[in-house]
Amino acid sequence: xxxxxxxxxxxxxxxxxxxxxxxxxxxxxxxxxxxxxxxxxxxxxxxxxxxxxxxxxxxxxxxxxxxxxxxxxxxxxxxxxxxxxxxxxxxxxxxxxxxxxxxxxxxxxxxxxxxxxxxxxxxxxxxxxxxxx
Numbered sequence: 001x002x003x004x005x006x007x008x009x010x011x012x013x014x015x016x017x018x019x020x021x022x023x024x025x026x027x028x029x030x031x032x033x034x035x036x037x038x039x040x041x042x043x044x045x046x047x048x049x050x051x052x053x054x055x056x057x058x059x060x061x062x063x064x065x066x067x068x069x070x071x072x073x074x075x076x077x078x079x080x081x082x083x084x085x086x087x088x089x090x091x092x093x094x095x096x097x098x099x100x101x102x103x104x105x106x107x108x109x110x111x112x113x114x115x116x117x118x119x120x121x122x123x124x125x126x127x128x129x130x131x132x133x
Contacts, residue, residue, distance in 0.1 A: 003043035
């Protein structure tokens with residue numbers, strides 16, 4: 001096999017959960033092959049570089065092997081090389097850390113005031129200079 005449809009490959013290597021999602025991403029200009037926007041029917045080949053915008057992240061992959069059918073995760077990971085920059089991968093860590101845990105308030109204190117909410121947001125954003133007036 002020398003070439004495979006880009007939407008089929010993205011689904012087969014588990015970058016998208018369904019082929020429909022992969023096809024929609026291509027149609028919505030969220031997938032580039034070798035820095036060019038493509039259609040779902042575009043045929044990729046060995047060595048192509050695929051850039052995908054997914055969930056606010058810019059992911060980059062190099063095609064190592066062409067497959068058309070969905071396979072297990074370990075086999076799928078061998079079909080591409082992840083070229084996503086380290087900064088982009090760390091963006092996920094900071095997003096995930098912000099999602100973990102919720103603020104706890106003492107029982108009976110009610111909803112946070114506007115000032116409390118701003119202080120909470122400053123702490124979440126990493127600004128330790130929250131006003132303690």
